[in-house]
Amino acid sequence: MNSKKFSEAMSELGSKYVDEAIHYKKKKNKKPFWIKLGAVAACFAIVIAVGGILAPFSGGMIVSAYAYGTDEEITTAGAVMNSGTISDSGEMKGQPLMFYLSGKDIATVRFSCKNQQINFLDWTEKRDEYGNAQNFTVAYGEDESEYYYLTISWVPNAIIRELTDNEDSTIAALPEEMRNDIIVMEITFENGKTTTKAITISLLDDGRFFASFDDYQISDEDTFINRPDSEAIGAAPVIEDNYKEADPNEPEQIVIPNSITFTGTIIDNVIESLVPIILVDVEENSGLSYDKVLFELTEEQKDWELKIGTRVQIVCSDIFQESTPPIGNLISITKAAPNDELKIADEAARAYYENTVFEVVSLELKSQTENKIIFSVCASKDGVIQEPNRTITLQLNNGTWEVVNEGY
Structure with missing residues (x-):
């Protein structure tokens, strides 16, 4: 019998005997005091026993x-x-x-x-x-x-x-x-x-x-x-050399990660989490090995969680927390130009080099915003690949992508 049924049963039992007691005619002879005291003690013992029975069921083991x-x-x-x-x-x-x-x-x-x-x-x-x-x-x-x-x-x-x-x-x-x-x-x-x-x-x-x-x-x-327990995820960012755990016997060395830039599209969010989180679908030509990456947003960046479907340029550290999907450390996020605009800017950059001594071997997107695109250019001169890569910057003016800077 559980505690609820027990309580209900005791309640019914109590009311029954109260009702009987009201209509019962008392006998004239009184019971001695020691008998009354014994009855009280017996009732007290019952209460303690019942409490002991119910205690395990009312403890804090509910999860x-x-x-x-x-x-x-x-x-x-x-x-x-x-x-x-x-x-x-x-x-x-x-x-x-x-x-x-x-x-x-x-x-x-x-x-x-x-x-x-x-x-x-x-x-x-x-x-x-x-x-x-x-x-x-x-x-x-x-x-x-x-x-x-x-x-x-x-x-x-x-x-x-x-x-x-x-x-x-x-x-x-x-x-x-x-x-x-x-x-x-x-x-x-x-x-x-x-x-x-x-x-x-x-x-x-x-x-x-x-x-x-x-x-x-x-x-x-x-x-x-x-099965044995898995290893915990290593603590970061206390790392040394090839991203190994620091030697506890040596001074800690904090390695500042490099930044990388890529473009992608916001495809999901987690609004109810403790911090705003977005899931970004990474574009194939971005040079990132991940298909999708999660990013936590700061208070200033939280408006981006509502912009699902927006193409963005992400600047983040090159160290990711391994999970599914991986979690990146976001540095900045800006709106990127649509894919068709990128294609038009690519054509404008190639057209620029047609009037120079350089021949374009390849163009790689370096950074992109809604109004500015920067390419890293692998170029050749007289058949010789030029090193390092050149950089060309285009800006959108009155609906046209124009070259505003070019060089090393």
């Missing part, structure tokens, strides 16, 4: 899971996640599942993902973080106000690879093992007690994801839980 961004509880009944989808071509939009735990006095949680991968991000920057991992342990601590900022992201990399690498693959044709996954959480509380929870995830035929959260009993078949 819940919530979708990050919407704060919707993930229940045992489950629900379709509206934060992300995937197509038959393997293109993923948004985040399929990002969640956080809520509870009291959680000491540690060990996460184990069976088929796909998970990332852990600590927005308080007090704990080790994990990327593209399957097993790891996180120290939570007594400050439950921090739990909201400890987020777990489920990343279906195996699904993405299968759909992108095989043209004939579709979501409906994927094996059940690939379409379904589970994240088991072994939770230890500050008082030493433990509980086990799990989130199950299913990929629906329409590309949406269904998730539920419930108690879990680990069995001998759950061999994925026995």
Whole structure:
């Protein structure tokens, strides 16, 4: 009998005996004082016993899971996640599942993902973080106000690879093992007690994801839980030489990364996050090895999160935090000219060199804004490649791209 039913039963029992007591005719002979005292003591003992029975059920061992961004509880009944989808071509939009735990006095949680991968991000920057991992342990601590900022992201990399690498693959044709996954959480509380929870995830035929959260009993078949924990993401920016961890016995050397410039299109955002975030689709000719990159925006840059579909020029550091997609350190963001304008500027630059002693071997976009484009030019003179590359700057004046500067 749970505490609620017990309370209701005691309530009914109490009212019954009160009613009987009202209509009962008292006997004239009184019971001795010691009998009354014994009855009081017995009642007190019952109260203590009942409290002892109910105490384990009313303690702080309740843990819940919530979708990050919407704060919707993930229940045992489950629900379709509206934060992300995937197509038959393997293109993923948004985040399929990002969640956080809520509870009291959680000491540690060990996460184990069976088929796909998970990332852990600590927005308080007090704990080790994990990327593209399957097993790891996180120290939570007594400050439950921090739990909201400890987020777990489920990343279906195996699904993405299968759909992108095989043209004939579709979501409906994927094996059940690939379409379904589970994240088991072994939770230890500050008082030493433990509980086990799990989130199950299913990929629906329409590309949406269904998730539920419930108690879990680990069995001998759950061999994925026995995998060793992954290595935490290395701390930055304390690095030396070839971007290795600094020797603790030597003075720290802070390496300032170089900046790179590329163009791309803002294709998504995460408005409900603690900081505004945009996802940029990188253009093929930008010289960047990533297809898509995430960027956190400052207070001055936050208006860009609403400009989905805008072609932009990004200046960022050349060191990225490895995740899926990678996270870049944004230096500046400006609106770039449309692709057709870039083509017109390219033609104008080549036409300029036709009237010089140089012959254009190749043009590489160096920087671009809505009104100014700069190319790095590999040129030859009398058949000899000139070094270093020359630079040509064009500016948009009255709808025409004009050369305003050229040289080294």
